[in-house]
Amino acid sequence: AQSVSQHNHHVILSEAASLELGCNYSYGGTVNLFWYVQYPGQHLQLLLKYFSGDPLVKGIKGFEAEFIKSKFSFNLRKPSVQWSDTAEYFCAVIRTDKLIFGTGTRLQVFP
Template sequence: AQSVSQHNHHVILSEAASLELGCNYSYGGTVNLFWYVQYPGQHLQLLLKYFSGDPLVKGIKGFEAEFIKSKFSFNLRKPSVQWSDTAEYFCAVIRSSASKIIFGSGTRLSIRP
């Protein structure tokens, strides 16, 4: 069965530190990939997505993610985090011909001011 793994459950960083959150998926076919973010008290919202083309995807608020097909990975990165990046981050995958999106278990990011 298709699955999405986020190995880091809780990450704590200081402001200005660099961030990388891991995401691995199990499906070997063509996939579409997403990162969603849930800020405290707010709705889940899309951070960035990959459908095709350049495997390095730029998102909002300085986030980017790189799709590495050979590693089945779609890690999220930000060179310098801010306190306002404190949130829960979810990786998600959908097969291009499917309707059901599969979410990872989420990574809680805490930024020390």
């Protein structure tokens, strides 16, 4: 069973548009959630993570994500994207001490 679902496979935006990428996970209990980003030609790097506490998590480069337990969601947001945000974004969850990734969302931002 798929533990992490990212329904947007490819998103195309113009600069200054707002961004929201969906992420849903499929099991209950304590959750540790992550968003990773992979810029073209670069390695995967951590954008932000949620373990407990404030469900609104701030990450690097102006990104944030909100954990909504009742919806099993951890959507990534940015109010105004830049061309440099063009990348692939992966949501991930810790399950049985393993990091389980979604299939990724490819974001293209045009100037």
